[in-house]
Amino acid sequence: MPTNPITRRDFIRTGTAASAAAVLRPKTRPFAGPVAIASGNGLAAVARAVEEINAGADALDAVIAGVNLVEEDPNDTSVGYGGLPNADGIVELDSAVMHGPTGRAGAVASIQGIKYPSKVAQHVLQRTDHVLLVAKGAQEFARMHGFPIENLLTDRAREIWVRWRENLSNRDDYLPPHGPEDRDLGEAMRRNYDHWGTIHCSAIDLQGNISSVTTTSGLAFKIPGRVGDSPIIGAGLYCDNEVGAAGSTGRGEANLENCSSFLIVERMRMGDSPEQACLYACERIAQHTHLARLQNEAGEPAFNVSFYALNKAGEVAGARIRGKGRMAVADANGSRHIDMAYLYA
């Protein structure tokens, strides 16, 4: 009897572990410096994130501190306080965070009355064994941790909602401002593809660890209870500490249907640059957009989705389905906007 027999099962186990390690192995060298990326509305957020990292913060705390600036900004009508409400005039927020070193995630969806949903998502990650809390349960959980319940609907956002409601149809009883000679008040709403807005932010800290956050008030005037891609891990963001991170803004339904952020990180794992990986996700969405109502006359997606990605080596890029766009970046050279690639002009 041999002293150290390797059974067939051990052999298979060892073989499987070895091939799994090969698949997961990073293709890029570790990066030893801070870098943060965000959607175009995140210039102050990336600057804050890098500042926090330089002061010793973990990437997760840093990106959350960055997006908090936009969540509390009443002038950004796409995120947190001041965000445009749902069809009933109620602000419902979605957010998710992902922490590379632990591989853990936390998220809240359709949460009302909480100004910093990204912080609640971080509490879900750190103080529960769950990943996603929704609606009333998410709000109760936030309250348990001392988050105040606040009115998030600013006058500006309320007035935009009232204008939307009054012009939605000329077959209901809500009337926009009008004079005695006006007839046929209100009109069928133009397809509201421009009613999106969100902030995504990912960063690498001084230890080379990667984390991500996405936070939003979601699609303006959405059906109450609608959840977008932002709080869904793999759709609105994804992060792998050995490979990189990706996040998105734009038509969330397309990301939910294509697991886009996960796809981008997996493409980077296979060797794509961040830009190639983001363009790949844009192409995937275009290939999967079959319905005429979602296409323009050329058969291309009539909507937009933007992707932002960084890899372990600190390379950053973004891409959109339609048209030119800019994203925010901060590193040792300061913060700035950079151009994104695109699929269709």
Ligand code: ASP
């Ligand atoms: N992706 C977000 C959502 O669908 C909205 C946005 O990015 O503008 O909820």
